[in-house]
Amino acid sequence: MLENFETYVRGKGPVTEEELRLLIAKATVKKFRRRQLLVREGEVCQHKIFVSKGLIRIYRLKEDGTEVIMRFAAEDNWIVDHESYYHQTPTKYNIEAIEDSEVLLWTRENFESLMLVIPVMQALAEQLRVNSLHASQDRILMNISATSEEKYQDFVNTFPDIFRRVPLHMVASYLGVSRETLSRIRHAQLNQPKG
Amino acid sequence: MLENFETYVRGKGPVTEEELRLLIAKATVKKFRRRQLLVREGEVCQHKIFVSKGLIRIYRLKEDGTEVIMRFAAEDNWIVDHESYYHQTPTKYNIEAIEDSEVLLWTRENFESLMLVIPVMQALAEQLRVNSLHASQDRILMNISATSEEKYQDFVNTFPDIFRRVPLHMVASYLGVSRETLSRIRHAQLNQPKG
DNA sequence: CGATTCTTTGAAAACAGTCAATCTGTGTGG
């Protein structure tokens, strides 16, 4: 379970054995069952979370009770509600395991102290922010300018590893279309697979 | 024209006369006419741009020639294509003045050297990233979960200073609805103003 | 003023959402 994280960090830049040991020493390792909540709406998102195994979603509940999925995070991805984490305010999101999962957690305090000591973590944190922003921009562009078919196709292309593991109704929620519509789109694409 | 920027920076934290002088010395001041391009698709977005006066938009051209507006930036706002700026790669966006505008520009090199020397700029850059990310998240949520009426109402609430200055068809492009639909939505809200 | 840009309106067609019923696969307990 920790091998994943080691491999991931080594892939990000030069890092010593000692640094790796420290990174892991400051983390908490946790397992979650399918459907178990990692963070509940109203709590403060205390940790940066690295998914070493499994699949996680972050979603929001609207007043009418419907779920809106903001993001999925599979192995080797980070998940956090930046707003709650940075300002230590209650989160509006729920973070939940879609599959049985294993994660590493760092408190903000621990994570920031690690960033001061371990060069590669600085760069990594910066990179994550830039990537987040970039991904958000692309998603906005898709949302406002693409047809439902294109949105679905883009999702499949962007997350080839994920789309088979996520129930279709969750993909629908992520894309902002009804599950019935998405079901029909997918059906149409099976008969006419051009993209 | 520089007073705006001075006031803005002072509002962000303690800053000395000397620091302010340096900030401005490293900047280029430029004026742009309505419809003039600040940055053209294919160029590298070389600068961080502060809008001291006027109104700017950043948009993208789709293959079919339609424009998709990513963001507006009025006085006291920054605009930059992070991806192009950060990686020094050609931008996919156009940045254009909607009104006659005045801006301050810093190259990445200059801006980063200033961040090293002037504490408040560090914090400011960090704050801008967090805000960008947060705004993007909120916009995605709106896009995938709200009705067109709600999207328009949210735009009006979020940018009370801007929405009267932007042509309706650009708001439509920003929201991802046709100009005709937005026209009808607005008409309906005039007769039934409840939000 | 004249040209251009922007907005509005109407009517038809395309699209997506809702509701209700059915179908499928999975896993649990008897």
Add this chain to the structure above:
DNA sequence: CCACACAGATTGACTGTTTTCAAAGAATCG
């Protein structure tokens, strides 16, 4: 091993919304 419950996916009929196209009406710039 079977029956059942449950979550998920599909389908059809219907409704409502949005787009598109075409035309015309304001507003604005030079």
